[in-house]
Amino acid sequence: MQTIRYIVKRIGLAVISLFAIVTITFFLMNLLPGDPFMSEKATAENRAILVAKYGLDQPVYIQYGRYLKNLLKGDMGTSYVLQKGRPVATIIFESFATSMQLGVRALVLAIVLGVSLGSIAGLRKDKPSDGVIRVLSSIGISMPGYVIASALMIVLAVNLKVLPVTYNKPGGWIMPMITLAMYPTCYLIRLTRASILEVMNQDYLTTERAKGMSEFIVVFVHALKNSLIPVITYLGPLTASILTGGFVAETVFNVPGLGRYFVSSISSRDYTVIMGVTVFYSSLIVMMNLLCDILYKIVDPRITLE
């Protein structure tokens, strides 16, 4: 009962957070200089007609009220620039489906590789395998996405010609998946390793060993489970960000995902798309954080949600 009450409270807080995000984003967006109809050949007269057509000549608070009203009805408006005339909800739905498809693959790769290699490194502290994993993860974590993407493209697509450059060709998802998974994999390796090292020094494990429990049970049943708590904390926002795609991977490999819109909607002043992706992404983050809190409780019943 207490848990349910807490979850309801958290959902209420999430709605308030979302409202605050929508409001702040809307007003900040309107502070940006320019409008969606800036172009080399646009005349002042035509720009004025277009601005009026979409109601952008009205006071910002009126535009805000209209946006909120439409949003509550599920109408996010249509794109002014990026996919001119298409409903923002359709754009998000289509591109999120692609990002999610790629993101799930990258997420699975990151979790499997990150947790397993991190555990190996932690359990074999200061052994050669620990050293190799640490060096590789340090390199991976410090390499910018576009370097990874370019290197993969030059080696695998241009020189060896084993994979296509673009996403829509067979096997086209492999390189963007690796690019997208690289940073979280390396981060998870380090996180898991650090967490395992911390847990392995806990008194209760010494007690368990003293009681005669096998090392396998000590490590895999008790130590690993508890060491996953910080990993789960990271998995919430990671899932939200990886599922919504990455700007670099999507741009370089021409993935028709959502990630590109975080940047391109702002640079092109596509107001409705800016708001749409903000609402969608923040809802996802809030939801993932909520799920993480519930997962804590499952992993460690001592944690109270209060």
Add this chain to the structure above:
Amino acid sequence: MKRWNKTLSAALVLGMALSSVPASVMAEEAEKLDITVAGGSEDAMDVNTATTSTLEGLSAARHLFEGLYKIGESGEPELGQAASAEISEDGLTWTFTLRDDITWSDGQPVTAQDFIFGFDNLVEQADDYSSILTGVASGWEAPDDATIVITLANPCGFLPSVLAFPSTYPARKDYVEQYGDAYAADPENAVYNGAFVMTEWEHQSEMVMTAREDYYDADKLEVGTLRWMLTSDASSALAAFESGDIIYSDLCPDEEKPRMMDNGLTFAPGNMNYCVMFNQGPDGNDVLKDVNVRKALSLAIDRERIIAIRDLNDELGFTYMCSGFTNADGTDFTEYADPWYDVNDYEGNCEKAKELLAEAGYANGEGFPSLRYIVNNNDRKEVAESIVNDWKEVLGIDTVTVETDDNFFADRSAGTYDIAYYGWYMDYTDLSNMFSSINTMDTNNAFYSSEAYHAAYAAATATPDQAEQWEHYKECEAILAEDAPVAVVLHAMSSYLFDDVNYKDLVYSCGNYIFTYVKAV
């Protein structure tokens, strides 16, 4: 033995299946090309002819729709959906008769009313090219289903260029009214009267255009499927080109251009001028209303150095018009007109600039007011800083600050600046397009006005005789050189990657790329 039997049976079945396919179909399928090209990003890809304004969107629209004229294989305008054009003696009335074999992709005939609706819709949409037709035409009507009459305010020899421009293409009223802003935003949201029909559009990724069998010239065209990759990343476009995934890219990273020079990179006239614009409007600093100041600032620019900094094969800017336009004698217009300054004597130009500035009352830059020089990206900022440095070194002016303006286009068109980057990309290959840019207040963000210039421009556009036209345009150049509303810095070149080893007949005109006529070598 069993395996041999199976193989033999399979071969027989395959042989029978193949023999049942008519030879003509096989030959036809074998002839049609399936090509992939990279031609712009999703955000540039608007194929609604009334609203599209980017080179990428215009290029794509040229494949799907067609006007009374089209850009032919030669790169010049030729009759498209019109079978004939009759011009009245005074040159003010053009009567077009439509072909009798033209249809939309849903099988309905293309009618004169579709054109009239297209023209009206263009004006109503109020987008970048909404005045391209009203700039020359005073009215249009369709006396019957196959006839269109366009009335002009003044004779206009370049009307075919305007009517070959996608903004003046027809549109189907039922589709435009049904889909509104989403017209042509998805394949099923429009019908097409061009050589291709859009069959797929995976947004942000690829458009697929398929050749129309009922297009009147279908038999002459070899491209069967045109896959249009949508990307804004030059490196991935280059990688796709080098890996053989695409045969054309309008993007190539600048630093890779030297390497690609003999590997498919082609430079073409950019049909644009790159200028420094001086605001003579009410909100510009008064100092720029003094022609001596403007001329001094122009003369002091070390253009050769800027071209070296950019390293993009630019041509020196010494006329408003760019190169690439020749008369019957083969003389390029830039050689025909008088240069704005002595291109071989930068030192002399600098001395003259100092004198002019002193005449204006700012000897050695003393007392020169603070000016705001706005640009819209980092590349242009680099050039602007080089120019400001010239003004400081040569003229002693150190009060000009360069600013990357997030609201650049709005500020420039509103006149809330002192000095700005300005460049005019020609829309079609007629000199009038370049000279019109500084003639009308719509695009003339310098707020420059000259009766003499207006008269010379009007005289040039009114005559169909090229020799006479060129004389008037030469006069336009002389007036601009004297008034210096802008300082022309350079004429940029366009470049693209094309697999000219395996393919030929790409049409590249004013930055538009047309794959309709592409053939295998």
